[in-house]
Amino acid sequence: MSTERERRSPRRGPKGTRTREALGEAALRLVLEHGTAGVSVEDVTDAVGVSRRTFSRYFASKEEAVLDGIRADCVRINEALAARPARETPLTAYRAALRVWLADPAVPAWHRRAGVREVFRLAEDEAPLRAVLRRLLLEGEAASVRLVATRIGADSVRDLRPAVAVGSGAAALMAATRAWVADGDPEALPGLVEEAFALLAAEPP
Known part of the structure; x- marks a missing residue:
């Protein structure tokens, strides 16, 4: 069974960097359009086309993604x-x-x-x-x-x-x-x- 550290460990390399950047850019765009309360983590992951689990490898909250x-x-x-x-x-x-x-x-x-x-x-x-x-x-x-x-x-x-x-x-x-x-x-x-x-x-x- 994977540990919490393993589940939260982001992928390294160009693909992991691109995924992180895409999530951050989507979170920022959505929050500026709708406000923090109007945006969920699922809204961000749907915009990028990744899972909630993938999001959690990089960020603990939508605020972390925005920033x-x-x-x-x-x-x-x-x-x-x-x-x-x-x-x-x-x-x-x-x-x-x-x-x-x-x-x-x-x-x-x-x-x-x-x-x-x-x-x-x-x-x-x-x-x-x-x-x-x-x-x-x-x-x-x-x-x-x-x-x-x-x-x-x-x-x-x-x-x-x-x-x-x-x-x-x-x-x-x-x-x-x-x-x-x-x-x-x-x-x-x-x-x-x-x-x-x-x-x-x-x-x-």
């Missing part, structure tokens, strides 16, 4: 952070990683992807969606802290430098994101991120 693009963005930011030169200070490296992510022509960041601003707005009003969004962002931030700790040879818990650097950078990103969500210009996010980091440079933590 899977945000989770993937956190992964991409951390991949860019891991690739930064060792000579860069932690906050400089984090800022540079965000620039790489925002400018990536292959995978559009939030300001160049349909539905992202809308889902941030929806999360402001819907507690379950907001809770999952917060968890995913915190998980991404925790991974960034571990990366920075490795970069500088520090303990990610006992040494405060990684958490302070990443926390400052993540706060700048989210402050810029909140302003972008409220702004009328969908292309404003990169400029707002630069403005937020300039404020940090002028008055560092």
Whole structure:
């Protein structure tokens, strides 16, 4: 008999990635059209043509599926952070990683992807969606802290430098994101991120 871990383990490789992406895209589209309460997991699986069991390999809830693009963005930011030169200070490296992510022509960041601003707005009003969004962002931030700790040879818990650097950078990103969500210009996010980091440079933590 398969274990719960085996049942929940997503398939690896291109096919598994495509299935996960298709489920996430369908969930986002349906929720933006009908609201979270108006969409069931079955609606999402029917739209993609897979079973509920397949959905459960990737996601524990429809909210996780809706926000899977945000989770993937956190992964991409951390991949860019891991690739930064060792000579860069932690906050400089984090800022540079965000620039790489925002400018990536292959995978559009939030300001160049349909539905992202809308889902941030929806999360402001819907507690379950907001809770999952917060968890995913915190998980991404925790991974960034571990990366920075490795970069500088520090303990990610006992040494405060990684958490302070990443926390400052993540706060700048989210402050810029909140302003972008409220702004009328969908292309404003990169400029707002630069403005937020300039404020940090002028008055560092």
